[in-house]
Amino acid sequence: MLCVRKAEISEIPAVMQFIAEHWKKDHILAVDRDFFEWMYVQGDELNFNLAVDDETGEIFGINGFILYNHEANPDMSGSMWKVLPNQSPALGLSLGEYSWERWQPRDVFSLGLNERAAKIEHLYGSETACLECWYRLGKNDGFKLAKIATIPETDFNAETGKFGCIFSMDEFKQAVSDVQLKKNTPYKNYSYIEHRFFNHPVYEYQFYRIMNREETCSGVFVCREAEHDGVRVCKIIDFYGEDAAVSYSGGLWDWLLQEKAYEFIDFYCYGIAHQYLKKAGFSLLSQEDGNIIPNYFEPFERENVKIRIVVAHWPSFHLYRGDGDQDRPSIPRR
Known part of the structure; x- marks a missing residue:
């Protein structure tokens, strides 16, 4: 069964491997752990959410975030959103919804969307430009x-x-x-x-x-x-x-x-x-x-x-x- 949860720092190698296999083999976030940590680790928190098969541990989706401040309801930006084909057609939406539950942001800002991601945002009722x-x-x-x-x-x-x-x-x-x-x-x-x-x-x-x-x-x-x-x-x-x-x-x-x-x-x-x-x-x-x-x-x-x-x-x-x-x-x- 697929579940959506926050990623742990111990899972950084698995997330990097996912990026290498399903995004780009020589992507900087797939090969440079120091840079990956600079970008996504804050204290003891890894700013990634995962969609994982809770029986096999296989990752089916990732969604990274960058926090702009540390307010109770922070502003933040989405990053590295990727979902593999699976039996749950709404898995991408579930990843997005979990980010709101985890951080309770004032707002989430998204840049660099491809056409598929833009369509998902439209399902949320968002406008794109x-x-x-x-x-x-x-x-x-x-x-x-x-x-x-x-x-x-x-x-x-x-x-x-x-x-x-x-x-x-x-x-x-x-x-x-x-x-x-x-x-x-x-x-x-x-x-x-x-x-x-x-x-x-x-x-x-x-x-x-x-x-x-x-x-x-x-x-x-x-x-x-x-x-x-x-x-x-x-x-x-x-x-x-x-x-x-x-x-x-x-x-x-x-x-x-x-x-x-x-x-x-x-x-x-x-x-x-x-x-x-x-x-x-x-x-x-x-x-x-x-x-x-x-x-x-x-x-x-x-x-x-x-x-x-x-x-x-x-x-x-x-x-x-x-x-x-x-x-x-x-x-x-x-």
């Missing part, structure tokens, strides 16, 4: 990574703000208060931010603070460089602070495009008002313009990517590329 891809182009004679058929017109805000780099968690806390973090949904606390970005075992992130001239409105962008064939780009991974601060960031992106010689800067996001992004000089990627802004670099693929999300019904609902497991290494460490 896609992260928007906003981008800025460098001043290049020719584009080697992106495919640009149409140079977009931009609505640049001449009133750019002040910007600077952040190098520590203490500096981050000075830039964005916990009160400000709690204004957004999902609420990502300092512990999550420090672990996710400052203590990442593989990626190195850059942090840029932006303020208006009066220093009454501020925010912090989390960015990461990606490279292919010697050409570098800047990926905006997350944003914290007041949405209006985005409109003052045009000078920062101008500086980075020139100083770092990035071919482009892109920003996958959902929830920030378009007017703020346009004032920062960003353009919204669309099918009509014929442009391609590559998202995948491990390995590199010159194609546009749809990142499907479940739409949450909160006034300040925001999701970014860095949420869930979207900004995760694909190539195992050597």
